[in-house]
Each structure stands twice: as structure tokens, then as C-alpha cells.
Amino acid sequence: MAAVGTVPARENAGKGAISIRNVTKIYDPEGVNVLAVDDCSLEIAAGEVCMIVGPSGCGKTTLLSAIAGFHSITFGEIYLDGELLCGPGKPLADQGADRVVVFQNGALFPWMSLADNVAYGPTVQGRLNKTQAREKALDMLAEAGLADVGDKFPGEVSSGMARRAEIVRALINDPKVLLLDEPYRAMDALTKSIMHEALLEMYDRTKVTIFFITHDLEESIFLGDRVVVMTTRPCRTKKIVEVNIPRPRDYHILSSEEFRLLVDEANEAVHEEAIKAFEAGERELA
Ligand SMILES: Nc1ncnc2c1ncn2[C@@H]1O[C@H](COP(=O)(O)OP(=O)(O)OP(=O)(O)O)[C@@H](O)[C@H]1O
Numbered sequence: 001m002a003a004v005g006t007v008p009a010r011e012n013a014g015k016g017a018i019s020i021r022n023v024t025k026i027y028d029p030e031g032v033n034v035l036a037v038d039d040c041s042l043e044i045a046a047g048e049v050c051m052i053v054g055p056s057g058c059g060k061t062t063l064l065s066a067i068a069g070f071h072s073i074t075f076g077e078i079y080l081d082g083e084l085l086c087g088p089g090k091p092l093a094d095q096g097a098d099r100v101v102v103f104q105n106g107a108l109f110p111w112m113s114l115a116d117n118v119a120y121g122p123t124v125q126g127r128l129n130k131t132q133a134r135e136k137a138l139d140m141l142a143e144a145g146l147a148d149v150g151d152k153f154p155g156e157v158s159s160g161m162a163r164r165a166e167i168v169r170a171l172i173n174d175p176k177v178l179l180l181d182e183p184y185r186a187m188d189a190l191t192k193s194i195m196h197e198a199l200l201e202m203y204d205r206t207k208v209t210i211f212f213i214t215h216d217l218e219e220s221i222f223l224g225d226r227v228v229v230m231t232t233r234p235c236r237t238k239k240i241v242e243v244n245i246p247r248p249r250d251y252h253i254l255s256s257e258e259f260r261l262l263v264d265e266a267n268e269a270v271h272e273e274a275i276k277a278f279e280a281g282e283r284e285l286a
């Protein structure tokens with residue numbers, strides 16, 4: 001067992017490769033077929049920060065939900081480290097502690113302190129006793145710059161602090177994959193930039209595989225190893241932008257020409273798809 005006061009090394013380091021193979025998702029509410037994802041394939045390496053961008057309604061959350069096990073897929077297969085999550089005969093992936101999701105709207109329990117929120121998962125799952133879980137939670141919060149607020153309630157700290165605590169809560173179980181759906185969408189630019197640096201610091205320590213959906217192209221280049229631009233609905237991969245900017249990264253790269261060129265490259269592809277989405281909407285209205 002790890003000594004008190006240290007966060008143990010990750011058991012799942014080097015794991016978390018996701019393979020999305022020819023995935024199609026058709027929603028069928030009351031018989032009206034909605035083709036959300038069509039023959040989409042994507043390989044994400046273990047420990048990669050993979051950013052997903054694309055027009056609104058193109059199917060990004062649908063794909064994330066399939067990986068998380070919230071929604072079934074209609075055709076195709078999704079693998080995690082070579083093991084089938086969902087596919088023929090098993091359209092819905094099991095929900096497991098190896099994949100954790102952080103959504104846009106915070107999900108901390110308001111009646112628990114930040115430390116208790118973070119310690120909650122391992123305690124209820126019986127992985128750690130209460131004392132161990134609390135110690136680990138406080139250590140991890142401290143690593144995330146939240147040393148002094150472990151005993152505060154979510155309503156007593158800033159939204160940025162609460163968001164950071166939420167990521168810590170997601171990471172305490174040493175997941176293979178962190179699935180983030182526009183986690184910083186509603187934040188002002190300054191808070192967002194602090195969130196980015198905090199997330200990158202946590203990533204540099206854990207090297208967890210990150211599947212991160214965003215509409216913010218600067219965010220996607222700043223954080224990502226690759227930015228996957230999706231087509232307008234139905235969702236497929238349109239273009240992959242490789243971000244070969246070395247880590248650790250800080251905000252100085254935002255003003256570099258290399259950074260601007262990558263944002264432009266992603267923007268061109270997204271813009272093309274957004275126009276298609278807009279025109280398709282116009283056709284539907286006509
Ligand atoms: N449960 C559902 N039942 C029927 N249709 C759905 C359902 N969930 C999503 N859709 C439809 O599937 C398509 C893709 O939705 P999805 O939420 O995956 O898009 P998105 O890319 O995440 O959009 P946004 O960027 O706005 O969050 C949309 O047309 C949406 O209306």
C-alpha cells in the first residue's frame with residue numbers, strides 16, 4: 001500500500017487505446033430514423049489527448065456516449081485496449097470505472113465537501129476505506145492546486161475550482177480514459193485558460209487517454225495531440241490535424257505562428273462543414 005501523503009503510481013499508465021471501427025448510430029425515436037453517426041472510424045492511442053470538433057448536432061456526443069456505454073451503436077465496433085466494448089451482438093458497452101465522463105454542467109454533490117466528493121467513488125466501490133480515500137483525495141486535490149479548499153462545499157468555491165475538483169474526482173479511480181464533453185464551454189476566457197493549464201498538469205502526471213469534445217478551436221490545439229474534425233451530421237472523421245507542439249505547453253505558444261497556422265487549418269475544415277450543416281438546415285426549412 002502507498003505511504004500516506006503520496007499518490008500511488010498509475011496502474012493503468014500506458015493503457016486506454018480506443019479503436020472506433022465503422023461505427024454507425026441511428027436513433028429511432030418513434031420510428032423517425034435519425035442517422036447521427038455514419039461509418040465512422042478513428043484510432044486513438046493510449047495516453048493520447050484526442051480533441052473532437054465539428055458542427056453543432058453532428059454527432060460528437062453520440063460517439064462519446066457510445067464509448068461511455070450510455071447509448072448503443074447500430075453497426076460497427078468499439079474496442080478498448082483490444083477488448084470489444086460494443087459491437088455485433090453487444091450494441092451497448094458496459095459502463096465501467098475504466099472510462100469516466102465529465103460533462104459541461106458540473107456534477108459535484110452540493111451537500112459534500114470537495115474532499116468527500118472526490119473520495120466518494122473509491123469508498124462506495126469498496127476500493128479504499130474512508131480514511132484512505134480521504135487522504136488520497138486531499139493529496140490529489142493538493143496536486144491540482146486545491147490544497148486549502150478540500151473541506152469547502154462546491155457552493156463555497158469558484159466555478160473553476162469546482163471544475164478542477166471534478167476532474168480530480170474523475171481521476172481518483174485511475175481510469176484508462178477520460179471522456180470530456182465541452183467541460184469548459186460556459187467559462188470566461190481567463191478561467192478557461194487556468195482550467196487548461198490545470199488539466200495539462202494533471203495529464204502530464206497521469207497520461208490518461210483523453211477524448212475531449214469542444215467547439216473552441218484554440219482550446220483544441222492548445223490541449224490536443226491531434227484534433228479530429230468531424231463532418232456535419234452524420235458524423236465521420238473529415239480531417240485530422242496533428243499538433244506537434246512539444247509538451248509541457250504553456251500560454252506562450254498561443255502567440256506563436258505555428259499555433260495560429262494549426263488553428264487556421266482546423267478552422268478551415270470546420271467552417272466548410274458548418275456551411276454544409278447550415279445549407280442542409282435551409283433545405284429542410286424550404
Ligand atoms: N436520444 C436521441 N434521440 C434522437 N435523436 C438524438 C438523440 N440524441 C441526439 N440525437 C440527434 O443526433 C444528432 C447528433 O446529436 P449529438 O448530440 O451527438 O450532436 P453533437 O455533435 O454533440 O452536437 P452539439 O455540438 O450541439 O453538442 C442530432 O441531430 C441530435 O438531434
Ligand SMILES: [Mg+2]
Pocket residue numbers: 060061062181
Ligand atoms: Mg454534444
